[in-house]
Structures are given as C-alpha cells and as structure tokens.
Amino acid sequence: MAGDVDSPRLEDEEEDDTDWMSREEQGEQTAIPGHQAAPSFSRQWTKSDTASKRVIVHLDMDCFYAQVEMIRNPELRDKPLGIQQKSLLVTCNYVARKCGVSKCMSIKEAKEKFPQLVLVSGEDLTHYREMSYKVTELLEEFGVKVERLGFDENFVDITELVDKKLQQQQNVGILEVSGHVYNNQTVNCSDWTHRRLVAGSHVAADIRAAVHSRLGLTGCAGIACNKVLSKLVSGTFKPNQQTVLFPESINHLINSLNHVKRIPGIGYKTAQRLEGLGLSSVCALQSCPVTVLEKEFGSPMAHRIQQLSRGEDYSPVTPSGPPQSLSEEDSFKKCSTVSEVKLKIEELLRSLLKRLHVDGRSPHTLRLTLRQSSPINRYFNRESRQCPIPKNVIQNPNSEDSFSVLIELLMKLFEKMIDVKSSFHLTLLNVCFSNLKPAQHSNSSRNSIGFYLTQKKLPSTEACQICKDPEVQAEEDPEDTNPSTNVCSVETDHTASLSLPDHIDMDVFSQLPEDIKKEILSSPQTSTIHKSSKSPTPSMCPKGIQNFFRKVSARNPQSSCTAGSSSATEIPEQHPQTMMDSGCTRLSVELTQQSSCKDNESGSSGNDTPCTSSSVCMLGNKQINQCHDTDMDCVESGDSGSASYFPRGVDMNVFSQLPEELQKELMVDWKHKKLTPKIPAMKSQEKVKNTRGQRPNSSAKPNNLLKYFKPG
C-alpha cells in the first residue's frame, strides 16, 4: 500500500543505541540496509521497522462500561442504561441510544431526552478494569501481541496467525470474507494482500467469538494492515460487527474524515496547531510540504502526522503488559481546607493500597496531582509533585506505619504546590503509584526451585527492571544495602547454585526435566530452547508465554531477557560474562502454602481479597497470590484459562521446558485474578455455549506445584 518508500529525510542524528524494535519488527525485510540510525525514543517508525505486510486487528468493545454493568446485573439488559460519572454520562447501552441518548451527554441533557433512563454510577472503575484485563489476557491466549488502548480497545497483531492459516489451507481458496468489506470493495482472489486480510477477517471473527463466549462481551473489529487503519475501519459498522479494509480503499477511508482531529494520533493540541497553519482537512495535511510541518512540529512529529494523514502507520503493536502505574482520583466542586484534602487523600490512598496488594508489585514513586479551580483557563491546570517511596514502606506497604508515612509524604507534596496559609480551591486530587517493580521477598520464602528462574543482567548504569535485588541493582538509593537480602551474592557465584538451598527438595529437583537441571547447573548460554508445547488447540494455545518475552524485551531493551520470538534464530544470545557482571540466571518459582486451606473459607487473610482459599507463589521476585474464588474457575483447573501475564524476569527458555502441569501452575496472572469467570448472566440466560474447556472440576485439583516442594 502507498507504494512509495521514500526513505524519510534523516534529520535525526542521535546515536544509534536502541535498535531493538526494528530487529523484532522488520521481519525479513531489509530495506535501506545502510542506515538504521535510530533515535532512541522519539523515533519515527519507518517502513523498515515493520514487515510490510502485517495484519492488524483493532478490537473495540461496544459501550464497554455499560456491558460490564449489564453482566453484573442482567436485569439491566433490556433497559435503557447509562453510566454516570459525576454529572457526565460517559456511555450508555444501545437500548438507551435508540431513545436518543448518547455518549458524553450531561446527565441533565440525557434525562431530558429520556427520563426513564436508568443510571448506574461508573466512578469506581474496579469492575471495568478487571474485565478489561480479562479481554486483553484472552486475546493474548491466541499467541499474539496485544496492545491496550484504554480499557475497551486492543490492537492485535495477527500476522503470524494469518500466515499459519494460509499455509494450512494452501491453495484451498476459501475466500469468503467474514464480516463486512469496507467500501464494498470486491475481493481479488489472486491478490496476496487480499487473501491475507480475508484470512485475517476469519481470525478476527474467531477472536470476537471467543471474547463473547468466554466473557460475554460484544465488540467491533477492524482488520487492516496497520494500527491507524484498523482503528479507523473498526467503527464503520457499529455494534458487534467487523470490517476489513483492503489497500485500494485506504484513501476512501482516510478522506472520509472531515477533520484532522479525527485521525487517531492527532489530538486536541496538534489539531489546534494544524488549524493555525490552515490545515484542518486531511487532504490539506496530506499535501502540505513537510518543511512547513517541520517548522511547526519538529521533524519526527511532522513526518508522523503526515504519514498518519495518508493512513500510513509503521508503529508496531507493542504488548502492554501490566499497568505501569496505579492511580486513583476524585474530582469535586470544591475542596478548600487542609483537613478536607487529607481526608480525600486518605480515601484515595486506601483504595490504591488495596489494588497494590492485589497487584503484588512494589511502587517506588509516589505522586500527587491536583487541579485548582481558576477563573481563567479552567482546564488543564493540573500540577503534580512526586517523590521516592522510602524503603521500609516499599517492603511493607500495607502496614499501619506505611499508611501514615505515605499520608505524610502526600501532604508534604501537597504543600509544595499549595500554600496552605492562603486560601485555595481544589477541584481534583489524584494519588499515583508508579515505577512499579517486582516485589522484594523476604528471606523465608525465597528459596525454592524458583530461585533459578529469573534472569538477571544488569546494565551497569541502570537498574534492572527484572532483578530487584538491592545489592545488585544500581538503585536510585545508593545506600540501599539490605544485608538480609543476600540472594544475588549467592547467585553471582555460579557454583553456589550447585548446592541447593535447604528449602528445596531434592526430589523436586530430580523431577525437573533434564534440560532444566542442566540449565540450572550450567551456564546460561548453553540453554537450548524448543517450543515444547504441543498446543492442544491451535488457536488457544497458551502462547502468551512468548508474549511475555516480547513485553520484557520491549520494555527493557537493555536487559538480557529479550528473545521470545518463536524462531530459533532469534533467541538472544546470552553473554558469557553475564554471570560475572553480577547477572545470573535463575528459575524462580517459589511457593509457600499460606495455610493448608482448601476449605478455609474465612479467606480474607489480612486483607480483603475475595478468596476462599489461597496460596502464594513467588515468581522471580514477585509474589503471586493464587486465590481460589468460589465463583471462578481455578487456574489449574482449566485448559483454556491460562494466564498471560508473568512477572518480569521469568526466563522463558527455562519456562518452556518445564512440565506442562508446572507451566500451568506458573501461569497465574499477575493480579491473581482467575482468567475465565463463569459469567452469571450467561449461565442463567444462555445455555452453555462454552464450546471448549469443560473444566475438570476445579476445586478438587491439588496444587501441582506442591509436589515440587517439601511438605513443610
């Protein structure tokens, strides 16, 4: 599409330090071999960054919040439902839309239009967030890269799936499109690109079917050769339908946009600036001399937006992984005393700490954001201050002490922005935990085979996201030397690994596959990888594993935990000196049984998780809680309920060689939610259309990991 390659003027001359993305994305294409001069971050994606023939799906859930509420309360199904946040109607179901209600109306207006509108408060995002991640995780089960965009949209790169499909069906010309074709274009059976997109439409249909049968959600999909186009085309047929875009109609699609603002990637500010240049139509932007744009926006941005205006988008689908920050906010009409502020902040902090506990990672940064009401310029007057979180709080965020320490910190941050001696008028407060790193574990639970699972390599200057050990890490706190955590010193000396720590059962070790034993006992670079998993079902195979790798490598280009593509040639070589550099390879799977509870219903041990029984599993440095909620299928019980998120730092080379059962155990998602809920709404009204995965009675199953450990 858009044939001309026209290598962009290279005006960017920053050093070529991170070339990681192009390696992963460019596939076999070797255009412009000479210069990959890649500026590290604000780089423009060029054609050489992505294989030219991708198939991208944009999946957009229909009125997401409303759907979630309708699942929570099926009685709302056929009522006109609106979701309310403060005085705004953020979304509404399609019953309501028929009645003239629409998104982003004020509550007042909506009620005027349709007084019988049923309103549900949507200020607490918990349920939406949970469902949102279930969708993403489900998509990842297809073994593809998934990028989240907000709570209700996902990009999925299905290129590999399409390739496989085409290989399988060889010349069997099933060329019926699933769903709509944009602009009613005719399919050209002899066109390869058409065939791939047609195959993509079937994958997209499978995906939507899975999301519907497993989660009870409907949505729209757009299938195209890149992200912008897939996103633009996904909305053409609105509720619960899908549309594929063939290259010949790209111009039709992009030119159907009335304003540059409508192009995803061009936001309010950029659109304003473009208008200032007299460029408000897509057409005008397309034909504007780049130099003009460069003057206004700088070169990278200039090229970016002009490419977008032509429907070109070389940016890869970047796996999102777990959130990089957790925040809670509240807005209000007025808040003008310190005690009020403190109360609000306490509230926000309390719920944040709950979420944090579930998440399992530790935040190293705390931020307070506020918005002051100002007569002029009433929007965008947000300010924030942030500070590091003290070590003791990081280690034990849920203690009584930590709470008050955090509150004190927040109030200090507050006073950095607001002179409490003068009067003030706030309309919003936000508390945010960021810089999330795997939790440190305390001594007692540290030893197990898991000990070997995480992989560490520390770039000398930067803290490794994967390894959290303070001794090794060039942490922001230089004197953060906690003598009690001695993990790395042991591991750094490789021979030390040979003597298994006390807590490890030799029986466990002996049950490991030979490969792993070897790997544990030998240097990391000897490791071999084989895609062991004979996937039980082609499309549902828990290949999210590989995905994890992409996440790590995408986020931590410098870490040694790259790799993860399925092709053996792309396995990253591990540097021999890794060990000497204080890195080490370890497989870290620690498990402690929190109590022998299987029927222990009181659950809420210490906190408010809805568990009826639970166990805690340490993966790498991250604690994972496995909880067995009565309403949910257990992780180890379902064939399809594989989690897709792994703590950073799991060595997939090792992981893939573990016995399948053990793998399943490990695939607990990071926020210890079960993946496949039984949907109440569906149980009651629909017959079980759960085609796959009759799960073999969850509760009876023992925790398979246990057999790898000593009873005590």
Place this chain on the structure above:
DNA sequence: CCGGGGGGTT
C-alpha cells in the same frame, strides 16, 4: 472540556 483512568516524551 469533564470523567477516571492509562500511555509516552522532553
């Protein structure tokens, strides 16, 4: 231009 998020870059 108003909600409660999330992402990224300088």
Place this chain on the structure above:
DNA sequence: AACCCCC
C-alpha cells in the same frame, strides 16, 4: 514536572 497522546 510538564507536556503530549488515547479511551
């Protein structure tokens, strides 16, 4: 820490 983007 401010600014941009997205929903």
